[in-house]
Amino acid sequence: MASSSKLNAKIPEGTLEQKWTKYRSNVHLVNPANKRSLEIIVVGSGLAGSSAAASLAEMGYKVKVFCFQDSPRRAHSIAAQGGINAAKNYQNDGDSVYRLFYDTIKGGDYRAREANVHRLAEISGSIIDQCGAQGVPFAREYGGTLSNRSFGGTQVQRTFYAAGQTGQQLLLGAYSALQRQIGMGAVKLFARHEMMEVVKIDGKARGIIARDLITGKLERHFGHAVLLCTGGYGNVFYLSTNAMGCNVTAAWKAHKNGAFFGNPCYTQIHPTCIPVSGDHQSKLTLMSESLRNDGRIWTSKIQNDARKPNDIPDEERDYFLERRYPAFGNLVPRDVASRAAKERCDAGFGSGASKMAVYLDFAANTERYGKIETTKHNLHNPSKEEIIRLGKAVIKEKYGNLFDMYKQITGEDPYEVPMRIYPAVHYTMGGLWVDYNLMTTVPGLFALGEANFSDHGANRLGASALMQGLADGYFVIPYTIGDYLSEEIRTKTISTDNEAFLIAEAKVQDHIHKLMNIKGSKPVDHFHKRLGKIMWEKCGMARNKEGLNWAISEITSLRKEFWSDVCVPGEANEFNPELEKASRVADFLELGELMCIDALDRKESCGGHFREEYQTEEGEALRDDKNYAYVAAWEYKNESDFKLHKEELNYENIKIAQRSYK
Amino acid sequence: MSQGNMNLTLKVWKQKNKNEKGRFETFDAKGISPDMSFLEMFDVVNERLISSGKEPIAFDHDCREGICGMCSMYINGRPHGPKQGVTTCQLHMRSFKDGDTIVVEPWRSAAFPVIKDLAVNRSSFDRIIASGGFVSVNTGNAKDANNILIPKHDADDAFNAAACIGCGACVAACKNSSAMLFVSAKVSQLALLPQGQFEKKERVLNMVKQMDEEGFGNCTNTGACEAECPKSISLENIARMNREYLKASFS
Missing domain, CATH: 1.20.58.100 (Fumarate reductase/succinate dehydrogenase flavoprotein-like, C-terminal domain)
Structure with missing residues (x-):
């Protein structure tokens, strides 16, 4: 298979480890005086958009930011709960850039580009440094160092977090960097504005048409380059963990203007969400993957078991993930965990009114933590109640806000009875096709974060979305945009007439x-x-x-x-x-x-x-x-008429194999 | 549409735009399920209004999981309604009784002008953050994250202050429309961390100045903001900000 001639991924030469370093040393630059006359439009203000806009403005470009919410801080990155991965190896457990790269490629089921993923792994550590410097309040150990936890599809602890509000804290960090640039006049903000169309001149993206959502007025905005940081399209399913306003409009308008759409069918169904309760439901709520650190997933061994979960004795419970995947247990990747839960429910072992739910149970680890606490506090012969009380306090510190949210929505107390969970649409790995520079097939039109297809293959690992959004915005686009804009320094501002x-x-x-x-x-x-x-x-x-x-x-x-x-x-x-x-x-x-x-x-x-x-x-x-073994990049021809172009995926550094978590 | 057995009467503030005068209008909300969220109840009412050729009620909302800070209803005299520690999107109809009349208004503050019905403009909050709610560190300048050690206690306090979602309930709850809880949460987060020390003086002075310019009122330590805050941001932050402000003013 050869790649379509219309798709040039522009992957730099050299060994995998040297590609990004060499690229950065050779990429064309734009001098500071020229930066001041180059205008960049950023659509979307989540992790990718805010970090890109702030970083580009710091470099001297003139930036305009558009978001449909009333403030950039409300973008849906804010709702990410569990954490952000980085190959820091702070836990001394064998992590490395290569291992993060390998886990991500394998987790993506060998359908992602090696060069992009390796770059992501290389950058991961700098993201944590940058966020730390901004005052993002990450969780810490008593010695003052940063704390880590585990996420699915890995066997090391590389996830940094801020309780169950990691996305919020990272976004507020990027948002404050953005607001700082707004305050200095380097960025102009257009909140409550929706991008309605891409404007192309001589084949290049030169601006957008935006609608002011308060007055309904259409506005024309020019840019030497346009960055779409507009998130994923999970709301095509109506019910998803996305916010109500999440949409595909910007990406879709780009697609209809010549940007190929990569792997649109790759959708992530997250295993641990609160089950649907009725037809009135407007959205589904995620329970963070971090809960699988301490929660064990099970069903009854008996079909249509009507007993309450706490009345089912341990030997009559099927811990199906631990049974099927002993090496990774409850921390298998999301796609694997979701399918396993669906299989059990389809076979009649589910629970709840709809029978479409499995249990996520914290009892065993509550007791384990309680025992550790009694040892720490030198309590001899503690009662079972005392152990459970101390254990619950540990669980509360780790996941308190998630437990409260669960109780608020379902009316059940997860400290007392196991949570009931079922998979729900969460993330879309597919998105606009981009090259190594994050540029789409339309020159001057870029896609960052969840809006592009690039780094997660056919399945994203937990805590990698925040990593990718911030990598693209803080550390990739500031370099790669130079490759394009260095050729644009002679382009004067084009009139919007x-x-x-x-x-x-x-x-x-x-x-x-x-x-x-x-x-x-x-x-x-x-x-x-x-x-x-x-x-x-x-x-x-x-x-x-x-x-x-x-x-x-x-x-x-x-x-x-x-x-x-x-x-x-x-x-x-x-x-x-x-x-x-x-x-x-x-x-x-x-x-x-x-x-x-x-x-x-x-x-x-x-x-x-x-x-x-x-x-x-x-x-x-x-x-x-x-x-x-290809990326499917679809070209829009006409209504219901799409042409497939293939980008061949070459694995030169990883031996491609059947994925196993057993 | 799933049916429930609750029948409610809504008295909702309707206002075409910021220039026109508003008024209360009454709507029936019949067949509501106690498992619906408050906003899902509004979805049902709106769907019926649209189907019968009427205009729906405009309101702000987005994540519907209590974190984006977009939803903003003043329900029966309380921001985000009767339950403590939740946003409107997480308030469920089981918190009300069949037959209840529920009064719903927008946030009321000169600094939050009404856009339409229940939606208000909170960009004054963004401008306050732009005036100083940050650490001035450009991308690429940071050293290894573990080179900054922070006592767990300080990190936890900073995190608790940083949990603010910027919804504006504190302003809506305050008889003076004061934004002190919001501003102090950001000032505190950064004042508690070593990263925030270099700019702490300018930060508090600039943010307070911007807050006053936006038309928010004064704080009289009533504590309604803390009581109504969906994220339980503590009044201690206001005390901390006052200390920071005094220190900055006299040095």
């Missing part, structure tokens, strides 16, 4: 006018929920040819129905959340089809993509490296 801007604006105007004037009978959510159901059932945790074909035809007809029967109340020239939703759902209705087309094309199982036709006798994912 240029024809390309006017045409793009008119297109958006027309799109909004259409949505407002359908005046149908059903609210936007009606269509979004139906799309979500199709995607979850046919393009979710398990996929097959028949189901995917069915889904494609269902989505096509649902899209027609949407465009003839959706009801968008209110006016276009005012604050109108229903119009915002309608515009986003219109894009999801196109993306969903492409995800199914991609899933249909990939006749193998890998990572989060599980095709029922391709599995081992033990029910594990069965890859086909001979035919499918």
